[in-house]
Amino acid sequence: xxxxxxxxxxxxxxxxxxxxxxxxxxxxxxxxxxxxxxxxxxxxxxxxxxxxxxxxxxxxxxxxxxxxxxxxxxxxxxxxxxxxxxxxxxxxxxxxxxxxxxxxxxxxxxxxxxxxxxxxxxxxxxxxxxxxxxxxxxxxxxxxxxxxxxxxxxxxxxxxxxxxxxxxxxxxxxxxxxxxxxxxxxxxx
Amino acid sequence: xxxxxxxxxxxxxxxxxxxxxxxxxxxxxxxxxxxxxxxxxxxxxxxxxxxxxxxxxxxxxxxxxxxxxxxxxxxxxxxxxxxxxxxxxxxxxxxxxxxxxxxxxxxxxxxxxxxxxxxxxxxxxxxxxxxxxxxxxxxxxxxxxxxxxxxxxxxxxxxxxxxxxxxxxxxxxxxxxxxxxxxxxxxxx
Numbered sequence: 001x002x003x004x005x006x007x008x009x010x011x012x013x014x015x016x017x018x019x020x021x022x023x024x025x026x027x028x029x030x031x032x033x034x035x036x037x038x039x040x041x042x043x044x045x046x047x048x049x050x051x052x053x054x055x056x057x058x059x060x061x062x063x064x065x066x067x068x069x070x071x072x073x074x075x076x077x078x079x080x081x082x083x084x085x086x087x088x089x090x091x092x093x094x095x096x097x098x099x100x101x102x103x104x105x106x107x108x109x110x111x112x113x114x115x116x117x118x119x120x121x122x123x124x125x126x127x128x129x130x131x132x133x134x135x136x137x138x139x140x141x142x143x144x145x146x147x148x149x150x151x152x153x154x155x156x157x158x159x160x161x162x163x164x165x166x167x168x169x170x171x172x173x174x175x176x177x178x179x180x181x182x183x184x185x186x187x188x189x
Numbered sequence: 190x191x192x193x194x195x196x197x198x199x200x201x202x203x204x205x206x207x208x209x210x211x212x213x214x215x216x217x218x219x220x221x222x223x224x225x226x227x228x229x230x231x232x233x234x235x236x237x238x239x240x241x242x243x244x245x246x247x248x249x250x251x252x253x254x255x256x257x258x259x260x261x262x263x264x265x266x267x268x269x270x271x272x273x274x275x276x277x278x279x280x281x282x283x284x285x286x287x288x289x290x291x292x293x294x295x296x297x298x299x300x301x302x303x304x305x306x307x308x309x310x311x312x313x314x315x316x317x318x319x320x321x322x323x324x325x326x327x328x329x330x331x332x333x334x335x336x337x338x339x340x341x342x343x344x345x346x347x348x349x350x351x352x353x354x355x356x357x358x359x360x361x362x363x364x365x366x367x368x369x370x371x372x373x374x375x376x377x378x
Contacts, residue, residue, distance in 0.1 A: 057358055062355050062359075062360075065360050078267050084274075085273075090267060090325065102355075134351035134355070134363075135354075135355060136278065137350045138350070141351075143276050143351040154326050161326045161330075162324065162332040163326070164323060164325075165322065166251050168246050170246050171251075
Protein backbone atom coordinates (compact mmCIF):
# COMPACT_ATOMS: atom_id res chain seq x y z
CA UNK A 1 0.00 0.00 0.00
CA UNK A 2 1.83 2.99 -1.27
CA UNK A 3 2.17 5.98 0.98
CA UNK A 4 3.83 9.19 -0.08
CA UNK A 5 4.12 8.61 -3.77
CA UNK A 6 5.10 11.82 -5.43
CA UNK A 7 3.25 12.87 -8.54
CA UNK A 8 5.40 14.91 -10.82
CA UNK A 9 3.90 18.14 -12.03
CA UNK A 10 6.03 18.22 -15.14
CA UNK A 11 8.49 20.95 -15.72
CA UNK A 12 9.71 23.06 -12.87
CA UNK A 13 10.13 26.68 -13.64
CA UNK A 14 13.11 28.72 -12.55
CA UNK A 15 12.58 31.63 -10.25
CA UNK A 16 11.49 34.73 -12.08
CA UNK A 17 11.87 38.38 -11.16
CA UNK A 18 10.11 38.45 -7.83
CA UNK A 19 10.75 40.81 -4.98
CA UNK A 20 13.49 39.40 -2.76
CA UNK A 21 12.61 35.71 -2.61
CA UNK A 22 14.40 33.72 0.02
CA UNK A 23 16.08 30.70 -1.53
CA UNK A 24 15.05 27.45 0.05
CA UNK A 25 12.63 29.17 2.37
CA UNK A 26 9.85 26.78 3.43
CA UNK A 27 6.89 28.00 1.45
CA UNK A 28 4.70 24.95 1.70
CA UNK A 29 3.85 22.40 4.30
CA UNK A 30 5.48 19.04 3.89
CA UNK A 31 3.30 16.04 4.47
CA UNK A 32 4.25 13.54 7.11
CA UNK A 33 4.67 10.11 5.65
CA UNK A 34 2.58 7.20 6.76
CA UNK A 35 -0.16 9.24 8.32
CA UNK A 36 -3.56 9.96 7.02
CA UNK A 37 -4.56 13.16 5.30
CA UNK A 38 -6.10 14.68 8.37
CA UNK A 39 -3.49 14.17 11.00
CA UNK A 40 -0.57 14.02 8.62
CA UNK A 41 -1.19 17.42 7.16
CA UNK A 42 -1.14 19.38 10.35
CA UNK A 43 2.13 21.20 10.44
CA UNK A 44 3.11 24.65 11.44
CA UNK A 45 4.43 25.81 8.08
CA UNK A 46 2.36 28.09 5.95
CA UNK A 47 1.81 28.71 2.28
CA UNK A 48 3.94 31.77 1.65
CA UNK A 49 3.93 34.76 -0.62
CA UNK A 50 7.21 34.65 -2.50
CA UNK A 51 8.10 32.67 -5.57
CA UNK A 52 10.22 29.70 -4.79
CA UNK A 53 13.73 28.90 -5.94
CA UNK A 54 14.43 26.66 -8.88
CA UNK A 55 13.25 23.16 -8.12
CA UNK A 56 10.15 24.31 -6.29
CA UNK A 57 6.74 24.05 -7.88
CA UNK A 58 5.06 27.42 -8.19
CA UNK A 59 1.41 28.11 -7.37
CA UNK A 60 0.48 28.45 -11.02
CA UNK A 61 1.62 24.89 -11.63
CA UNK A 62 -0.25 23.59 -8.60
CA UNK A 63 -3.53 25.05 -9.72
CA UNK A 64 -3.30 23.11 -12.99
CA UNK A 65 -3.94 19.92 -11.04
CA UNK A 66 -7.38 21.18 -10.03
CA UNK A 67 -10.38 20.52 -12.27
CA UNK A 68 -12.20 23.84 -12.36
CA UNK A 69 -14.15 22.99 -15.50
CA UNK A 70 -16.63 20.55 -13.97
CA UNK A 71 -18.02 23.27 -11.69
CA UNK A 72 -18.12 26.00 -14.29
CA UNK A 73 -14.84 27.57 -13.22
CA UNK A 74 -15.08 27.07 -9.47
CA UNK A 75 -14.53 24.29 -6.96
CA UNK A 76 -15.88 24.03 -3.43
CA UNK A 77 -13.29 24.45 -0.70
CA UNK A 78 -14.04 22.92 2.69
CA UNK A 79 -12.42 25.03 5.40
CA UNK A 80 -11.39 23.10 8.48
CA UNK A 81 -9.86 24.40 11.69
CA UNK A 82 -6.33 22.97 11.74
CA UNK A 83 -6.22 22.75 15.52
CA UNK A 84 -9.66 21.40 16.38
CA UNK A 85 -10.73 19.66 13.18
CA UNK A 86 -14.02 21.56 13.20
CA UNK A 87 -15.45 22.24 9.75
CA UNK A 88 -15.88 26.00 9.65
CA UNK A 89 -17.40 26.74 6.26
CA UNK A 90 -17.47 25.90 2.57
CA UNK A 91 -16.50 28.55 0.04
CA UNK A 92 -15.83 28.48 -3.68
CA UNK A 93 -12.54 29.15 -5.42
CA UNK A 94 -11.73 29.84 -9.02
CA UNK A 95 -8.19 29.52 -10.35
CA UNK A 96 -7.38 33.14 -9.59
CA UNK A 97 -8.56 32.92 -5.98
CA UNK A 98 -6.67 29.66 -5.41
CA UNK A 99 -3.53 31.23 -6.82
CA UNK A 100 -3.91 34.21 -4.51
CA UNK A 101 -4.60 31.84 -1.62
CA UNK A 102 -1.38 29.96 -2.37
CA UNK A 103 0.61 33.15 -2.81
CA UNK A 104 -0.70 35.05 0.20
CA UNK A 105 -1.17 32.20 2.67
CA UNK A 106 -4.70 33.45 3.39
CA UNK A 107 -7.94 32.09 2.02
CA UNK A 108 -9.36 33.99 -0.93
CA UNK A 109 -12.67 32.83 -2.37
CA UNK A 110 -14.69 33.65 -5.43
CA UNK A 111 -18.05 35.03 -4.40
CA UNK A 112 -20.64 33.69 -6.81
CA UNK A 113 -23.29 36.14 -5.63
CA UNK A 114 -21.01 39.17 -5.91
CA UNK A 115 -19.09 37.77 -8.89
CA UNK A 116 -15.73 38.88 -7.56
CA UNK A 117 -12.84 37.74 -5.39
CA UNK A 118 -13.67 37.66 -1.72
CA UNK A 119 -10.70 37.95 0.58
CA UNK A 120 -12.00 36.28 3.72
CA UNK A 121 -11.74 38.73 6.60
CA UNK A 122 -11.43 41.79 4.38
CA UNK A 123 -14.20 43.48 6.31
CA UNK A 124 -14.15 41.74 9.69
CA UNK A 125 -10.42 41.15 10.02
CA UNK A 126 -11.19 37.47 10.61
CA UNK A 127 -8.72 36.13 8.08
CA UNK A 128 -7.86 32.44 7.71
CA UNK A 129 -4.17 31.50 7.70
CA UNK A 130 -3.63 28.50 5.48
CA UNK A 131 -1.82 25.53 7.02
CA UNK A 132 -2.39 22.84 4.41
CA UNK A 133 -4.37 22.25 1.23
CA UNK A 134 -5.66 18.88 0.03
CA UNK A 135 -7.23 17.83 -3.25
CA UNK A 136 -9.79 15.06 -3.53
CA UNK A 137 -9.70 12.00 -5.77
CA UNK A 138 -11.76 13.68 -8.50
CA UNK A 139 -9.60 16.81 -8.32
CA UNK A 140 -12.72 18.94 -8.09
CA UNK A 141 -12.88 19.73 -4.36
CA UNK A 142 -10.38 21.27 -1.97
CA UNK A 143 -9.93 20.76 1.76
CA UNK A 144 -8.05 23.58 3.45
CA UNK A 145 -6.80 23.52 7.01
CA UNK A 146 -6.61 26.97 8.50
CA UNK A 147 -5.96 28.96 11.62
CA UNK A 148 -9.06 31.11 12.02
CA UNK A 149 -8.14 34.57 13.28
CA UNK A 150 -10.76 35.96 15.66
CA UNK A 151 -12.09 32.53 16.48
CA UNK A 152 -15.18 32.66 14.26
CA UNK A 153 -15.61 31.91 10.57
CA UNK A 154 -19.29 32.73 10.18
CA UNK A 155 -20.47 36.25 9.43
CA UNK A 156 -23.28 35.63 11.88
CA UNK A 157 -20.75 35.40 14.70
CA UNK A 158 -20.58 31.65 15.14
CA UNK A 159 -17.37 29.61 15.20
CA UNK A 160 -18.68 27.58 12.28
CA UNK A 161 -21.21 28.37 9.59
CA UNK A 162 -22.71 24.96 10.37
CA UNK A 163 -24.27 26.15 13.61
CA UNK A 164 -27.72 24.65 13.02
CA UNK A 165 -28.57 20.99 13.29
CA UNK A 166 -31.37 19.18 11.51
CA UNK A 167 -33.32 17.32 14.12
CA UNK A 168 -36.74 15.78 13.96
CA UNK A 169 -37.92 18.58 16.23
CA UNK A 170 -36.76 21.06 13.61
CA UNK A 171 -33.66 23.14 12.98
CA UNK A 172 -31.81 23.89 16.19
CA UNK A 173 -28.97 26.30 16.79
CA UNK A 174 -26.20 24.29 18.41
CA UNK A 175 -23.21 26.42 17.48
CA UNK A 176 -21.12 28.63 19.66
CA UNK A 177 -21.50 32.36 19.09
CA UNK A 178 -18.26 34.28 19.47
CA UNK A 179 -19.14 37.78 18.38
CA UNK A 180 -22.10 40.04 17.68
CA UNK A 181 -22.37 40.63 13.92
CA UNK A 182 -23.65 44.16 14.47
CA UNK A 183 -20.52 45.17 16.36
CA UNK A 184 -18.24 43.66 13.73
CA UNK A 185 -20.03 44.54 10.52
CA UNK A 186 -22.06 47.48 11.78
CA UNK A 187 -25.28 45.99 10.53
CA UNK A 188 -27.54 43.10 11.21
CA UNK A 189 -26.34 39.92 9.51
CA UNK B 190 -25.62 35.39 22.97
CA UNK B 191 -28.32 32.91 22.31
CA UNK B 192 -27.52 29.24 22.20
CA UNK B 193 -30.09 26.61 21.32
CA UNK B 194 -32.79 28.79 19.85
CA UNK B 195 -35.32 26.62 18.20
CA UNK B 196 -36.55 27.62 14.79
CA UNK B 197 -40.03 26.46 14.18
CA UNK B 198 -40.60 24.54 11.01
CA UNK B 199 -44.25 25.49 10.83
CA UNK B 200 -46.91 22.89 11.07
CA UNK B 201 -46.13 19.47 12.36
CA UNK B 202 -47.75 16.66 10.52
CA UNK B 203 -49.38 13.72 12.19
CA UNK B 204 -48.08 10.30 11.54
CA UNK B 205 -49.38 8.80 8.35
CA UNK B 206 -49.78 5.20 7.35
CA UNK B 207 -46.27 3.93 7.80
CA UNK B 208 -45.20 0.42 8.54
CA UNK B 209 -45.09 -0.14 12.28
CA UNK B 210 -43.56 3.06 13.54
CA UNK B 211 -42.40 3.02 17.13
CA UNK B 212 -43.96 5.94 18.99
CA UNK B 213 -41.43 8.19 20.68
CA UNK B 214 -38.52 6.25 19.25
CA UNK B 215 -35.42 8.42 18.99
CA UNK B 216 -35.20 9.11 15.30
CA UNK B 217 -32.89 12.10 15.37
CA UNK B 218 -29.85 13.19 17.29
CA UNK B 219 -30.48 15.85 19.87
CA UNK B 220 -27.95 18.65 20.02
CA UNK B 221 -26.13 19.31 23.24
CA UNK B 222 -26.75 22.83 24.38
CA UNK B 223 -23.94 25.29 24.86
CA UNK B 224 -21.43 23.47 22.75
CA UNK B 225 -20.22 24.22 19.30
CA UNK B 226 -21.50 22.52 16.20
CA UNK B 227 -18.60 20.12 15.95
CA UNK B 228 -18.32 18.72 19.43
CA UNK B 229 -21.94 19.32 20.34
CA UNK B 230 -23.25 17.21 17.52
CA UNK B 231 -21.42 14.04 18.31
CA UNK B 232 -23.94 11.77 19.83
CA UNK B 233 -24.71 8.14 19.44
CA UNK B 234 -28.25 8.47 18.16
CA UNK B 235 -28.97 7.95 14.51
CA UNK B 236 -31.36 9.25 11.94
CA UNK B 237 -33.88 6.50 11.66
CA UNK B 238 -36.13 5.05 9.07
CA UNK B 239 -39.62 5.22 10.47
CA UNK B 240 -41.98 8.13 10.49
CA UNK B 241 -42.20 9.83 13.83
CA UNK B 242 -45.19 10.23 16.10
CA UNK B 243 -47.30 13.37 16.09
CA UNK B 244 -45.28 16.32 17.31
CA UNK B 245 -42.12 15.24 15.54
CA UNK B 246 -40.92 16.99 12.42
CA UNK B 247 -40.77 14.64 9.48
CA UNK B 248 -37.93 14.47 6.95
CA UNK B 249 -40.00 16.13 4.24
CA UNK B 250 -40.39 19.19 6.44
CA UNK B 251 -36.72 19.28 7.30
CA UNK B 252 -35.67 19.32 3.66
CA UNK B 253 -37.73 22.48 3.09
CA UNK B 254 -35.20 24.40 5.12
CA UNK B 255 -32.47 23.61 2.59
CA UNK B 256 -31.95 25.92 -0.39
CA UNK B 257 -31.55 23.54 -3.31
CA UNK B 258 -32.31 26.20 -5.91
CA UNK B 259 -29.03 28.09 -5.74
CA UNK B 260 -27.09 25.02 -6.84
CA UNK B 261 -29.49 23.95 -9.55
CA UNK B 262 -31.26 21.37 -7.42
CA UNK B 263 -28.30 20.07 -5.43
CA UNK B 264 -26.26 21.11 -2.42
CA UNK B 265 -22.78 19.96 -1.46
CA UNK B 266 -22.63 17.73 1.60
CA UNK B 267 -19.37 17.58 3.53
CA UNK B 268 -18.98 14.15 5.08
CA UNK B 269 -17.02 14.09 8.31
CA UNK B 270 -16.04 11.11 10.42
CA UNK B 271 -18.01 11.51 13.65
CA UNK B 272 -15.33 9.87 15.76
CA UNK B 273 -12.13 11.40 14.39
CA UNK B 274 -13.32 14.64 12.82
CA UNK B 275 -11.56 13.75 9.58
CA UNK B 276 -13.22 15.13 6.46
CA UNK B 277 -13.88 12.07 4.33
CA UNK B 278 -15.46 13.39 1.14
CA UNK B 279 -17.84 15.88 -0.40
CA UNK B 280 -20.88 14.61 -2.27
CA UNK B 281 -23.98 16.28 -3.65
CA UNK B 282 -27.55 15.81 -2.53
CA UNK B 283 -30.82 16.76 -4.12
CA UNK B 284 -34.04 16.86 -2.12
CA UNK B 285 -34.84 13.24 -2.88
CA UNK B 286 -31.45 11.96 -1.76
CA UNK B 287 -31.56 14.05 1.42
CA UNK B 288 -35.00 12.67 2.20
CA UNK B 289 -33.77 9.13 1.70
CA UNK B 290 -30.70 9.92 3.83
CA UNK B 291 -32.95 11.15 6.63
CA UNK B 292 -35.29 8.19 6.30
CA UNK B 293 -32.70 5.44 6.01
CA UNK B 294 -29.98 6.80 8.30
CA UNK B 295 -27.40 6.19 5.56
CA UNK B 296 -25.94 8.74 3.17
CA UNK B 297 -27.54 8.84 -0.25
CA UNK B 298 -26.12 11.26 -2.80
CA UNK B 299 -27.16 12.48 -6.19
CA UNK B 300 -24.50 11.57 -8.72
CA UNK B 301 -24.21 14.45 -11.17
CA UNK B 302 -22.18 12.40 -13.62
CA UNK B 303 -24.56 9.43 -13.58
CA UNK B 304 -27.66 11.61 -13.07
CA UNK B 305 -29.16 9.27 -10.51
CA UNK B 306 -29.26 8.56 -6.80
CA UNK B 307 -26.07 7.08 -5.47
CA UNK B 308 -26.47 5.06 -2.31
CA UNK B 309 -22.99 5.29 -0.84
CA UNK B 310 -21.65 1.78 -0.34
CA UNK B 311 -24.14 0.15 -2.72
CA UNK B 312 -21.27 -1.57 -4.53
CA UNK B 313 -18.51 -1.72 -1.92
CA UNK B 314 -20.63 -2.19 1.20
CA UNK B 315 -18.87 0.80 2.72
CA UNK B 316 -22.01 2.61 3.81
CA UNK B 317 -22.01 5.71 5.97
CA UNK B 318 -24.25 5.68 9.06
CA UNK B 319 -25.52 9.18 9.73
CA UNK B 320 -24.96 10.56 13.23
CA UNK B 321 -25.83 14.24 12.77
CA UNK B 322 -26.65 16.69 10.00
CA UNK B 323 -25.91 20.42 10.08
CA UNK B 324 -26.99 23.22 7.77
CA UNK B 325 -24.87 26.28 7.10
CA UNK B 326 -25.84 29.93 7.47
CA UNK B 327 -26.79 30.27 3.80
CA UNK B 328 -28.80 27.02 3.96
CA UNK B 329 -27.05 25.79 0.83
CA UNK B 330 -24.46 23.39 2.26
CA UNK B 331 -24.75 20.38 4.55
CA UNK B 332 -22.26 18.94 7.02
CA UNK B 333 -22.94 15.32 7.89
CA UNK B 334 -21.21 13.40 10.63
CA UNK B 335 -21.04 9.70 9.90
CA UNK B 336 -19.70 6.40 11.01
CA UNK B 337 -17.84 5.06 7.98
CA UNK B 338 -18.31 1.33 7.63
CA UNK B 339 -15.19 -0.39 6.31
CA UNK B 340 -12.96 2.44 7.42
CA UNK B 341 -12.53 4.05 4.01
CA UNK B 342 -14.70 6.54 2.18
CA UNK B 343 -12.72 6.86 -1.04
CA UNK B 344 -13.26 4.50 -3.95
CA UNK B 345 -9.50 4.50 -4.39
CA UNK B 346 -9.13 2.76 -1.04
CA UNK B 347 -8.10 5.71 1.10
CA UNK B 348 -9.72 6.70 4.39
CA UNK B 349 -10.48 10.11 2.92
CA UNK B 350 -10.90 11.28 -0.65
CA UNK B 351 -8.57 14.15 0.30
CA UNK B 352 -5.50 11.96 0.29
CA UNK B 353 -3.31 14.28 -1.76
CA UNK B 354 -1.73 17.46 -0.48
CA UNK B 355 -0.73 20.47 -2.55
CA UNK B 356 2.85 21.26 -1.72
CA UNK B 357 5.36 23.41 -3.52
CA UNK B 358 7.11 20.21 -4.53
CA UNK B 359 3.92 19.09 -6.24
CA UNK B 360 0.96 16.93 -5.32
CA UNK B 361 1.85 14.35 -2.69
CA UNK B 362 -0.14 11.38 -1.52
CA UNK B 363 -0.35 11.70 2.25
CA UNK B 364 -3.48 9.65 2.91
CA UNK B 365 -3.81 6.26 4.47
CA UNK B 366 -4.81 3.45 2.13
CA UNK B 367 -7.13 0.91 3.72
CA UNK B 368 -8.10 -1.35 0.85
CA UNK B 369 -7.15 -2.27 -2.68
CA UNK B 370 -9.79 -0.93 -5.10
CA UNK B 371 -9.32 -3.92 -7.42
CA UNK B 372 -10.28 -6.38 -4.69
CA UNK B 373 -13.35 -4.34 -3.71
CA UNK B 374 -14.64 -3.17 -7.05
CA UNK B 375 -13.07 -5.80 -9.26
CA UNK B 376 -11.48 -3.22 -11.49
CA UNK B 377 -8.83 -0.57 -11.35
CA UNK B 378 -10.10 2.70 -9.85
